[in-house]
Amino acid sequence: MNEETKVKEPTDSVKSLWHKDTLAEIDYKARAGKHRIRGCATPRRMPNFDDLMILPGQLTRMTIDTYREDCETRTVLGKRFAKKPLVIETPVMIGGMSYGALSKEAKTALAKATSLVGTVISNGEGGILPEELENSYRQSIQVLASRMGFTKRNLEVADMLEFVYGIGAKPGLSGHLMGSKISAEVAELRKLPIGIDLHSHPRSGDSFGADDMIIKMEQMRELTNWEVPIFVKMAAGRVREDIKIAVKLGIDGIILDGCQAGTGAAPVMAADHLGIPTMPALVQAVRTLEEMGVKDEVSLIISGGIRDGADLAKALAIGADAVAIGTSALIAMGCRVCMRCHTGNCSFGIGTQNPEQRKNLDIDEAAERVANYIQAMTAEAVLLAKAAGKSKLKNMEREDLRALTLETAAMTGIPLVGSDLVIGEGFGFTANNKI
Amino acid sequence: MENLDAACYKSSELNEIIKAKMRDGLQDIVIRNSHSMHNMCVGLTGQGNITIEDSTGLYTASFMEGPRVVVEGNVGWYAGDDMMSGELIIKKNTGCNVGAYINGGTIVIYGSTGSRVGYGMKGGSIIVCGNAGRWAAQMSMGGNLIILGELGQQAGESMYKGAVFTRDTNAVNKLGGNVFLDEATPEERVMLKELFDQYEISADPSEFKVIRPATSGRHKYVLFKPVLKPKAAKKFARGGEFRE
Ligand SMILES: Cc1cc2nc3c(=O)[nH]c(=O)nc-3n(C[C@H](O)[C@H](O)[C@H](O)COP(=O)(O)O)c2cc1C
Numbered sequence: 001m002n003e004e005t006k007v008k009e010p011t012d013s014v015k016s017l018w019h020k021d022t023l024a025e026i027d028y029k030a031r032a033g034k035h036r037i038r039g040c041a042t043p044r045r046m047p048n049f050d051d052l053m054i055l056p057g058q059l060t061r062m063t064i065d066t067y068r069e070d071c072e073t074r075t076v077l078g079k080r081f082a083k084k085p086l087v088i089e090t091p092v093m094i095g096g097m098s099y100g101a102l103s104k105e106a107k108t109a110l111a112k113a114t115s116l117v118g119t120v121i122s123n124g125e126g127g128i129l130p131e132e133l134e135n136s137y138r139q140s141i142q143v144l145a146s147r148m149g150f151t152k153r154n155l156e157v158a159d160m161l162e163f164v165y166g167i168g169a170k171p172g173l174s175g176h177l178m179g180s181k182i183s184a185e186v187a188e189l190r191k192l193p194i195g196i197d198l199h200s201h202p203r204s205g206d207s208f209g210a211d212d213m214i215i216k217m218e219q220m221r222e223l224t225n226w227e228v229p230i231f232v233k234m235a236a237g238r239v240r241e242d243i244k245i246a247v248k249l250g251i252d253g254i255i256l257d258g259c260q261a262g263t264g265a266a267p268v269m270a271a272d273h274l275g276i277p278t279m280p281a282l283v284q285a286v287r288t289l290e291e292m293g294v295k296d297e298v299s300l301i302i303s304g305g306i307r308d309g310a311d312l313a314k315a316l317a318i319g320a321d322a323v324a325i326g327t328s329a330l331i332a333m334g335c336r337v338c339m340r341c342h343t344g345n346c347s348f349g350i351g352t353q354n355p356e357q358r359k360n361l362d363i364d365e366a367a368e369r370v371a372n373y374i375q376a377m378t379a380e381a382v383l384l385a386k387a388a389g390k391s392k393l394k395n396m397e398r399e400d401l402r403a404l405t406l407e408t409a410a411m412t413g414i415p416l417v418g419s420d421l422v423i424g425e426g427f428g429f430t431a432n433n434k435i
Numbered sequence: 436m437e438n439l440d441a442a443c444y445k446s447s448e449l450n451e452i453i454k455a456k457m458r459d460g461l462q463d464i465v466i467r468n469s470h471s472m473h474n475m476c477v478g479l480t481g482q483g484n485i486t487i488e489d490s491t492g493l494y495t496a497s498f499m500e501g502p503r504v505v506v507e508g509n510v511g512w513y514a515g516d517d518m519m520s521g522e523l524i525i526k527k528n529t530g531c532n533v534g535a536y537i538n539g540g541t542i543v544i545y546g547s548t549g550s551r552v553g554y555g556m557k558g559g560s561i562i563v564c565g566n567a568g569r570w571a572a573q574m575s576m577g578g579n580l581i582i583l584g585e586l587g588q589q590a591g592e593s594m595y596k597g598a599v600f601t602r603d604t605n606a607v608n609k610l611g612g613n614v615f616l617d618e619a620t621p622e623e624r625v626m627l628k629e630l631f632d633q634y635e636i637s638a639d640p641s642e643f644k645v646i647r648p649a650t651s652g653r654h655k656y657v658l659f660k661p662v663l664k665p666k667a668a669k670k671f672a673r674g675g676e677f678r679e
Binding site for chain 1: 477535648
């Protein structure tokens with residue numbers, strides 16, 4: 001064989017362990033000597049609601065006319081003990097995204113959107129912007145370990161309270177807000193020095209553990225005259241144990257944030273490796289509430305990667321009472337998920353405090369887009385629910401679901417498509433082929 | 436003046452009665468048999484003097500706005516949390532985390548207090564006549580914490596705003612991260628004198644130094660990093676014995 005005829009040897013390119021993203025991560029650490037922060041959510045592929053299908057009503061159940069008949073979407077949350085439970089028109093809440101992470105314009109637009117569709121918005125860390133409160137349909141107020149911007153006045157305006165223990169994007173870590181976003185106005189509300197890189201308080205200074213929290217809960221009930229529904233917001237981790245403790249604290253509801261959830265800034269490590277995904281977390285939460293015999297009393301709101309009416313319908317079918325959205329509402333306003341919210345540089349005027357960039361967000365237009373999006377996603381869920389024969393969205397049930405993959409079947413206890421195969425921990429299904 | 440027997444009520448009932456009496460214009464209320472009850476005087480609003488004759492449990496006078504509450508005995512954890520205004524006067528000692536997140540008003544502790552007094556405080560004043568435990572005014576965002584006795588370790592850890600006044604001669608060795616020890620300004624000394632006169636505390640304002648946050652700008656704030664000490668680890672090389 002001479003030189004010309006020699007077969008060219010292919011160049012190996014490593015596609016598995018040492019792909020280019022891994023190299024870039026190592027290069028970054030090699031140069032900077034520190035871990036990386038980023039905005040949005042983990043880019044890792046996680047099991048999600050796409051791995052479930054909804055069974056349509058055919059001969060076994062009558063379907064409801066998609067185009068002419070009613071399907072109720074009104075949702076009541078927090079009725080376990082609160083005298084004034086929260087009534088919203090769609091089971092889609094806008095999750096707490098702080099003023100600071102988001103611009104005043106974005107917060108105002110989100111609040112306005114809730115008034116257009118009749119739902120609730122949570123303020124997020126760092127106090128309540130007057131513009132948000134003025135424009136929101138119902139206002140949830142977070143009680144966080146940092147208590148930045150929080151006073152007794154906040155309790156008086158709350159339609160719902162959330163004791164925040166953690167968020168899905170960075171469970172076990174406290175809030176981050178990089179210095180570029182601590183403008184004079186944000187600093188004023190949070191009582192912080194302008195421009196400081198904020199790593200907020202790690203644990204609540206007024207309750208060090210569940211026993212104290214029970215007494216704290218009595219205090220809160222007294223302060224709110226037992227009127228305002230009290231929720232805990234927690235990241236999905238040891239879901240079963242955490243939910244049991246939460247229920248014993250005497251809360252009205254739980255917001256459970258899976259690990260696909262978004263954030264304004266989180267260490268990459270935290271977003272990528274802490275917590276468990278939304279769908280299996282929801283199943284575990286529902287199982288636990290059922291085991292405790294309080295499923296009908298305790299409201300369950302699920303969040304983390306909720307995108308459309310299918311996610312909503314499937315979450316309700318598993319047993320959630322509502323979903324909370326963050327990232328998708330920002331996308332509806334124009335966000336393109338560049339994942340750089342932490343830098344404070346956002347040309348859409350959403351995740352920034354830069355006065356010039358903020359001008360790029362038209363509040364009314366953004367509000368309308370978010371409202372349209374919530375409206376459309378509610379309509380999508382209704383379409384699926386009607387096809388499954390429901391005249392109320394909340395009547396979606398787990399029996400309407402089937403798992404597409406063995407993995408999902410095992411995680412959820414929902415039978416595999418095309419079979420009655422049930423794997424793993426039960427979820428109320430009777431198996432023909434229990435493994 | 437009205438006397439109430441706490442043993443006859445749940446804390447919420449007792450608080451309701453106090454509120455009603457204050458609404459009716461009653462100025463002085465004395466409570467006996469508190470038996471370390473939790474949540475006493477929570478969320479009281481308006482004017483009035485409430486004296487509790489013995490000790491109280493957790494969350495005493497939290498979220499209070501206006502009244503003056505005097506506790507003759509000891510007080511449990513988290514007293515005065517999220518207080519808005521008014522006075523909480525404690526004649527003896529307290530547990531930990533007293534004055535967490537207070538927005539305003541004054542807490543005076545004539546005895547000693549536990550750890551994290553003034554955790555995340557945002558305004559108001561806390562005076563501790565005795566000693567304070569660790570992490571005083573940790574991550575505070577405003578207000579003044581005045582400690583007459585000994586400071587615990589890590590004082591002022593990562594304060595964002597506010598001031599801790601101390602006359603502990605060893606204070607410089609007890610500072611937490613991201614704070615420094617400074618001289619008090621003349622205005623601050625005047626403020627101290629006024630408070631000492633008001634609460635009949637005998638102390639000389641000129642003896643006090645101030646722990647202040649080092650958060651004057653971006654990136655001055657130092658956060659935890661693992662400390663790797665290759666030289667120190669050398670002795671474990673080649674079979675050196677390792678003990679934790
Ligand atoms: C920009 C941004 C800021 C956030 N800030 C807060 C916050 O202050 N407090 C909080 O509890 N959660 C915060 N979150 C989390 C959301 O409340 C919610 O749990 C999450 O966005 C849900 O996941 P999703 O984004 O996939 O819908 C934030 C999320 C985003 C995207």
